[in-house]
Amino acid sequence: MGDVSGGVPPIVPFLHRDGAKPYLGGSRCEACGHVFVGERSVCAKCAARDKMKAVRLAETGKLYVYTVVKRSFPGVAVPFVDAIVDLDDGSHLKGTLEGVEPDPDHIKFNMRVKVAYREAQPVNSGGKPYLTYYFVPA
Amino acid sequence: MSDVYIVGVDMIRFGRFPDRTVPNLAAEAALLALDDAGLTIKDMQALFCGNLGQARGMIGQRMLAEIGQTGIPVTNVANACATGATAFRDGWMSIKAGVYDLVLAVGVEQMGKGLLGGGEGVSTEGVIGSGTMPAMFSHIGMEHTRMYGTTFAQFARVSVKNHWHSTMNPKSMYRKETPLQEVMAAEMIAYPNTKLMCSVNVDGSAAAVLASEKKVKQLGLMDRAVRVRASELSSNPFAERQLAMPDFSAATRLAAKNAYEQAGIGPQDINLVELHDCFATAEIVHYENLGLCADGDAGKLIDSGDTQLGGRVPVNVSGGLLSKGHPLGATGIANIYEVSTHLRGAAGERQVEGARLGLTHVVGGGPGMGSACAIHVLEKV
Ligand SMILES: [Zn+2]
Numbered sequence: 001m002g003d004v005s006g007g008v009p010p011i012v013p014f015l016h017r018d019g020a021k022p023y024l025g026g027s028r029c030e031a032c033g034h035v036f037v038g039e040r041s042v043c044a045k046c047a048a049r050d051k052m053k054a055v056r057l058a059e060t061g062k063l064y065v066y067t068v069v070k071r072s073f074p075g076v077a078v079p080f081v082d083a084i085v086d087l088d089d090g091s092h093l094k095g096t097l098e099g100v101e102p103d104p105d106h107i108k109f110n111m112r113v114k115v116a117y118r119e120a121q122p123v124n125s126g127g128k129p130y131l132t133y134y135f136v137p138a
Numbered sequence: 139m140s141d142v143y144i145v146g147v148d149m150i151r152f153g154r155f156p157d158r159t160v161p162n163l164a165a166e167a168a169l170l171a172l173d174d175a176g177l178t179i180k181d182m183q184a185l186f187c188g189n190l191g192q193a194r195g196m197i198g199q200r201m202l203a204e205i206g207q208t209g210i211p212v213t214n215v216a217n218a219c220a221t222g223a224t225a226f227r228d229g230w231m232s233i234k235a236g237v238y239d240l241v242l243a244v245g246v247e248q249m250g251k252g253l254l255g256g257g258e259g260v261s262t263e264g265v266i267g268s269g270t271m272p273a274m275f276s277h278i279g280m281e282h283t284r285m286y287g288t289t290f291a292q293f294a295r296v297s298v299k300n301h302w303h304s305t306m307n308p309k310s311m312y313r314k315e316t317p318l319q320e321v322m323a324a325e326m327i328a329y330p331n332t333k334l335m336c337s338v339n340v341d342g343s344a345a346a347v348l349a350s351e352k353k354v355k356q357l358g359l360m361d362r363a364v365r366v367r368a369s370e371l372s373s374n375p376f377a378e379r380q381l382a383m384p385d386f387s388a389a390t391r392l393a394a395k396n397a398y399e400q401a402g403i404g405p406q407d408i409n410l411v412e413l414h415d416c417f418a419t420a421e422i423v424h425y426e427n428l429g430l431c432a433d434g435d436a437g438k439l440i441d442s443g444d445t446q447l448g449g450r451v452p453v454n455v456s457g458g459l460l461s462k463g464h465p466l467g468a469t470g471i472a473n474i475y476e477v478s479t480h481l482r483g484a485a486g487e488r489q490v491e492g493a494r495l496g497l498t499h500v501v502g503g504g505p506g507m508g509s510a511c512a513i514h515v516l517e518k519v
Contacts, residue, residue, distance in 0.1 A: 011260065012266065044376055064276050065280040065284055067276035067280060069328045071270075071272070071273075071328070072263055078264075084267075084379060085382075092382040104330075109284045122260050122263070123261055124261050130265075
């Protein structure tokens with residue numbers, strides 16, 4: 001955990017590295033202010049063109065909603081907490097929340113979380129590691 | 139513009155038919171609907187065929203090869219869980235436009251068992267949350283819990299109701315009552331949806347014959363006709379969290395508003411509803427999206443019994459997707475069959491007494507895809 005070496009490919013296209021340090025790429029619309037996860041050139045909210053500014057997403061936020069996944073696709077370890085987080089820059093990010101009991105009695109809406117990075121081996125990657133992000137309680 | 143009527147409508151009993159083909163399942167429903175109207179494929183001027191799983195497979199043409207190749211125009215339609223309803227609506231539009239007087243709409247699907255979701259390439263499942271449908275619709279339920287305190291038991295009560303309804307529907311895949319205790323103690327798939335709160339993946343087909351007013355009168359079919367008072371389709375308008383959690387509420391609210399406007403009625407005028415209960419959590423949020431109660435009151439609505447048979451506005455008396463089953467491309471027309479059957483007063487044991495106006499709703503989509511919502515308002519003639 002937290003061990004990130006260079007060269008391992010990111011699991012999603014909006015995950016980048018600045019030297020060795022990973023970060024999440026986003027876009028802010030300078031017309032309406034909405035912050036999107038990932039790169040884009042047109043705003044889905046206000047339809048403005050060429051108003052998108054590349055930004056690095058915030059790495060702290062609060063838990064909006066979650067579910068405890070008990071059954072998933074073959075080979076995927078369960079249970080895990082599938083979380084939707086409102087990042088502090090106004091963007092919204094889905095990810096796995098670790099460091100909490102996977103039990104609704106132990107998870108609170110609005111709890112503070114932060115983004116962390118690591119290498120992981122997705123089930124169908126043939127054992128190949130990928131760079132990914134996840135959430136932990138802040 | 140002419141009013142459009144349903145003059146024939148039917149569905150096969152949903153189930154698992156791994157040894158049959160998709161066109162063959164479609165053909166069975168098409169013939170049932172034609173028989174219901176007392177017409178044949180030779181009377182049809184066009185076919186609109188909805189199927190998702192084999193969207194490139196020319197299912198409409200292959201179905202005609204099984205029931206009669208008359209050379210009519212075929213439009214094959216795919217639009218997530220709104221596939222069947224979109225095919226129906228395309229038929230409706232063709233009559234509204236004055237192009238045809240008599241058309242056939244079919245919805246069909248053959249499904250595997252198991253979880254829906256996922257996709258191609260390296261999977262992010264478990265690594266970046268979950269892409270399964272149960273997880274997605276659990277988020278939507280938890281959002282309701284977050285806003286209004288809706289409980290696990292309230293969500294579970296949807297399944298108790300719909301499973302009970304299905305015991306009265308001979309076309310339902312399952313016909314077994316499930317008490318609250320059993321629903322809540324069933325295998326947890328993604329909190330708060332247990333296995334009994336997830337819709338059933340089944341095979342199925344449904345079909346409808348649509349006609350212009352002139353044609354209905356000419357054929358003398360008005361005594362079995364159902365009037366289409368509104369047909370609406372929407373895509374997902376921008377929603378704040380759409381990149382993180384797919385949104386089905388905004389599309390539903392938009393289509394509902396337009397459908398009520400088109401019909402010149404309000405939600406209080408509706409006598410029964412078949413809505414998209416792909417998961418128990420979904421039915422709760424759609425109560426509010428369709429205006430069946432005020433925002434925040436859906437938990438109270440299920441508790442009150444108003445949405446069960448005998449209540450103020452029975453919802454999913456067919457058993458719904460939860461028990462009748464959810465063959466994606468067929469579901470939209472199967473809902474139309476159910477409501478039409480009540481408006482005709484022919485629903486037997488589960489008949490909603492005095493039903494005059496009914497609403498059907500389907501909405502589908504997925505992570506990173508967007509959504510499609512279709513709503514129809516049907517009226518007893
Ligand atoms: Zn904008």
